[in-house]
Amino acid sequence: MIASGTLQFLKALKKNNNKDWFDKHKDQYLAAKDNMENVVADVIKEIGKFDKTIIGLSAKSCVFRIYKDVRFSKDKTPYKTNMGASINEGGKKAIGPGYYLHIEPGNSFLAGGMWMPPGDELKKIRQEIDYNPKPLKKALNNPTFKKYFGGLSPEYKLKTTPKGYDKDHVDIELLRFNSFIVWHQIPDKTLSSKSFAKEIAKGSKIMKPFLDYLKVAIS
Secondary structure, X not given: OOOXXXXXXXXXXXXXXXXXXXXXXXXXXXXXXXXXXHHHHHHHHHHOOOOHHHOOOOHHHOEOOOEOOXXXXXXXXXXXXXXXXXXXXXXXXXXXOEEEEEEOOOOEEEEEEEOOOOHHHHHHHHHHHHHOOHHHHHHHHOHHHHHHHOOOOHHHXXXXXXXXXXXXXXXXXXXXXXXXXXXXXXXXXXXOOOOHHHHHHHHHHHHHHHHHHHHHHHO
16 A cells, blocks of 8 residues: 555655755655555556566566656756656566556556657557557447546547548547557545555556557557
């Protein structure tokens, strides 16, 4: 479970996002970091029961650093006010389809898929949708999937027609996506549940056919 101290630290960090405060509360950060890594280790173990590609993956290779790269950002606050983990084959450095766990007071969620894939991989996904859309439609239209995730996040979707495809293509709405992401909001009260890792694995299992389609597409 996510410890109350982890959420308290993140809440306080949001109000005091500066190096002096962070240095004075380094012990709280390290405790929160350990908690997150332990939770992710449990999640990996649970997901590994149905997704063999992540068996043996270490939590440390999945959990992102809390330190921000502010070189090209207008927001110069030095720290993230959340803790995230990319759970997929290769860990956080991999760009392939995977599960993503985001912990942030009032805004925690489970997500997955591919965010803004490189041009060559986006082209492959669109080709797969063009040639073989049925498995993707089956995954997205599964009643359990729709209830849990709703559908693909429309945040990164073209309003125009992607190059090489006809505007009247039967699957033009799917072809317009630039990112293939689904997500599910997690209430704060769920974070403290002893069965939290199992709950995340449950959602991840629902997501897996969608990820499998993307993996085939870019292979």
